[in-house]
Amino acid sequence: MPEPEFKETESKEKTIPEINTQIGNLTKLQPPSQPQEQWLKYGQQVSAFFGTLPDYVGKFFGQYQQPIVSIGLVVTAVVTVKVLLAVLDALNDVPLVAPAFELIGIGYSVWFVYRYLLKASTRQELSGEITTLKSQVVGKNTSQS
Secondary structure, three states: OOOOOOOOOOOHHHHHHHHHHHHOOOOOOOOOOOOHHHHHHHHHHHHHHHHHHHHHHHHHHHHOHHHHHHHHHHHHHHHHHHHHHHHHHHHHHOOOHHHHHHHHHHHHHHHHHHHHHOOHHHHHHHHHHHHHHHHHHHOOOOOOO
């Protein structure tokens, strides 16, 4: 196979003057189209807005306090439930943890049935405890059955 031949098309001496002529043609920055006073005026307007912003926010919060708190509680509850479900899903992936939780749940269910549901006297005791808890939560005295 024959070796390829390389030919120089331009010499390095010709490219250096071309670069020097290109540097001399740089564009100059134009003076600002808006005077400095307009920028000061805009700065004062922005400063006045940020100065009155706490008053506006305070009035808004005072006027809409109940809905803002309600929305905040709903968002907090949703985030808490999502985090709790993620933690439980992560625990469920650990070997032997899911069967252990199932055994604990079965054991507690058996104990609850044995303790409160087998005899009539213990069922009445459970009913009384539920009524007491209900009256504490609601804040009223409910009639006991």
